[in-house]
Amino acid sequence: MSLQERLKELGIELPSFNPPAANYAPAVKNGGLLYTAGQTPKKDGKLVFKGKLGAGISEQEGYAAVRLCTLNTLTIINHYADGLDNLSQILKITVFLNCTPDFEQHAKIADGATDLLVAIFGDAGRPARSTVGVSALPGGAACEVEMVVALRD
Incomplete structure (x- = not known):
């Protein structure tokens, strides 16, 4: 089964491509690796989830926001890899959370990315992961x- 068929089976549609917000490339290929720029929770170019976890953004909203960021990242990868079927493995993800200093549920919120990746790619979608709380995001x-991500030869 192709990954496009897998997405359809899961009821997932990749969002439209969000253009860069500043002077950077959405992704860069180097050898068999593809590095993405950070993707925020935008839909059709508009920020959907704005605010801080621990002060206005609930854990459920945070999980959904991270999931949307991940879908936006997959849109970038789909474009630069000439299709998701050209991926061999998701190697590493970094999740940045705009949160209050006392927020402690980073791992639970970051599962919004990892749960989605594993559902789509199986074990090849279970990456190494870092989750970082920050005081502000763009x-x-x-x-x-x-x-x-690692690309197929």
Whole structure:
């Protein structure tokens, strides 16, 4: 089964491509690796989840926001890898959470990315992961996700 068929089976549609918000490339290929720029929770170019976890953004909203960031990242990967079927493995993701200093549920919120990746790619979608709480993100975004993926030969 192709990954496009898998997405359809899961009822997942990749969002439209969000253009870069500043002077950077959405992704860079180097050898068999593809590095993405961080993607915020945008839909059709508009920030959907804005604010802080622990102060206005609930854990459920945070999970959904991270999931949307991950979908946006997959849109970038789909474009730069000439299709998701050209991925061999999701190697590393970093999840940045705009949160209050006392917020402690980072791992639970970051599962919004990993749960989605494993559902789509199986074990090849279970990456190494870092989750970092930060005091602010571009445009007041609730979160941001970046990835490093291995491409097929």
